[in-house]
Amino acid sequence: MNSLALWYRRFGEPASVLQPELTAPGALKPGELRVRMHYSPVNASDLIPITGAYRHRTPLPAVAGYEGVGEVTEAPAAFAHLLGKRVLPLRGQGTWQQHVNCPAEYAIPVPDEVHSHLAARAYINPLAARMMLNLYPPQGKRVLLTAAGSDCAILLGQWARSAGAEEVYGIHRSPVHGERLAAMGITPIDQGNTAMVTAVAARADVVYDATGGSLAETLLGVMPEEGVFVCYGLLSGQTFRQRRALPRVEWFHIRNYLDALSVEAWQAAFRHIWPMLCASQYSDVTVYPLTQWQAALQCYRQAGRVSKPLLDMNL
Template identity: 50%
Template sequence: MQFAPINASDLIPITGAYRHRVSPPLIAGYEGVGTVVAAPPAFRHLLGQRVLPLRGVGTWQRYVDCDPLSAVPVPPDISTTLAARAYINPLAALLMLKQWSPAGKRVLITAGGSACALLLAQWARQMGASSITAIHRAPQHGARLQQLGIAALAETQRAEIAAAAQQCDRVFDAVGGEIGQLIWQALSVDAEFIAYGVLSGKPVRVNAPRPALHWFHVRHTLEDLAHQDWQRLFSELWPLLRASECGEVEIFPLAHWREAIQCYHQSGRERKPLLQIS
């Protein structure tokens, strides 16, 4: 292994919130990038290549065993630090936009400073959204969104958020809590609310069938995916990532994992913490 990022999905099992499907002892980490050092005869062509050793857990360690059919080769022009982040957030964003097309829709996105929201906003625009508004917490996140041509609202602008929700067709929410609840209650009955995270710790509660609320989990979507379809998804992702603003990283040696996690939790953080494994 070379690098592995820190994501909410990595930290939630550590807290015990996923205790129903986590059996310690277990190594943390769902994504990252490494170089193949050993392979079965049929996959000798992968030796020395950078790959994403995915569809398992335990990337926060020096060596990872992976099904060779699930190992995703990294194109030569993709940087190693970008490749390390090419799974959880990019794949979630792509799969959500495939399932709930933004074409011709007015889109509202929460957690606008997050890596997934940043990709959702850029790719929704490429896929033909008629308007995109992102809700953010820190002022610097608002400035970055505006530089990318995305309308930005601070979390404190509650009246403006409610007004935007009344006019939107699709919501991609990673926050829940008061913001998510405010948005869902302001939506028209024909709108769709896609919840893919609960950063506030409080899920949105609904008391009516409309507007529709959908829960999205990458893990559930990929469980039955054939190997060839898995590889095809990444062939779609690489061109998108090449042409997107994916944010900066801050690198921490693996021994400094505590500092890396503290960095992840900093409000207004502008860089993605990345563990340098080797």
């Protein structure tokens, strides 16, 4: 049994360094499942490590991809009940391949009512959004989102409203996102409307920022001192300087919290996420066969994109 996988053996631009390779899946270690993958999305968190941004903790060679959904084809006796079932094969091998080996205890069973297109995207953004809202609660507060058309931000906005946020605003760059955000109960703000951006930031209690760069500096320059600025990404590719002692800046990296989660807490987090995710508006998907991975990367890079590129492993 051979498996097609997208490997990178050096760091660089993903479109240049990713290489499809057909190899036999590695032998299962004790306590591992083997999963035949169905779908895996393209996220910023998948692409950034390929560039070498985290080379100190990214051993090469590596298979790309961090999340996805598939069907269990082999399992140890204690997890035989998962055979033939859909799971998220997390915290194991890269997911941009047809077969993935993963620790059985960390595999997340997928409820029957959840479509595979949604299940494939249930880890990185939903778990990050839930963790941030738990760490920096929005109840009774005015919330401001950057990169508001992104998958993580639209969940943050909807779930902040459900958690009792007084107001939720979303800064976006492409006009196509404005109507979508409004339909979710998130007040859209065009990033080019500097006056409105600064006016809302001057009243914001919590900012969840995914962009960094000059926008982050602008927001920090006018936010109330008692506010909290939560940075969880640098989509601009630029960091930022804080020129005032306050407001407080918090850096959120999901990886910093995973090792502290027990298996029980890990599984419980997803039992909580499934109904929230199913009740939320989420981006549509555009499906590409794994063999068309380059087109999927091009789709991801498109300005104003409103759908998530999804790799289909069912060749």
